[in-house]
Amino acid sequence: MTMLLPDAFSALAHLVDEWAIEDGHQRYLKRVSCTMDKILAFYNEVFPHAENAVAYINQYDYQQALPPDVANLRNLMYSLITVSLAVELWGQPRVKHSANTILTRLS
Template identity: 45%
Template sequence: MSDSGLPDGFADLDPFVADWALPTRAQRYEARLSKPYDDLVSFYDAVAPRAEEAIAYLNGLDINDLPDDAEKLLQLLYSMILVSYAVNVFKQNRIPDSGAAFFDMVAEPAV
C-alpha cells in the first residue's frame, strides 16, 4: 500500500486521492462541478491511461470484500468515469444548455 492508501503500483495516482476517492456519486459530481476545468483534465489524463491496469487489479479481488486501498482505487475509477463526460464530451464541468436542471440519484449502486 502506498502512503495515500492506494495499492502498490498505483503511487502515481496518490495526488488525486484526497480530491477524487469519494464514496458517493453525489460527492464525485460535486467535485466535478466545484473544481476548475483544468483540474478535471489533469485528473482524467492521469487516471485514464491506468484504468485498464486498475480494472485488471480489481478484477482479481472479491468486489464484496475489497480492502481499503482497493476501494480507494475503485472510487478513483468511478470519479474518472464521471469526469470523462466533462472532459471528452462537454468540454466543461457542467452539461451544456441544462440551465438550473439537476438530476439527483436517490440510491447508489450496490458495491
C-alpha cells in the same frame, strides 16, 4: 501504516484525498464544482492507468469488502468515469445547456 493505493498505483496516491470519492452524488458535485483545468489534470493523470487499474480491481470478489487501498483505487476509477463525460463529450464540467442545475437522486 495503511497504503492509500496498491503499490502499482502509488504514483496516484496524492489524488486519493481529493478524488477517491465513494458516493456517486458527491463525485457528481465534485465534477460540476471544478474547473475544466482541474478536471483535465485529473483525467490526464489517471486515464493512462485505467485499464491496468480495472484489471487489478477485477481480481477481487465484489461480494466481499475490498481492502481499503483497492477501494480507493476503485473510487478513483469511478471519479474518472464521472469526469470523462465532461472531458470527452461536453468540454465543460456541466451538461451543456443545463445552467446551474444540480441532479439529485431520490430513493
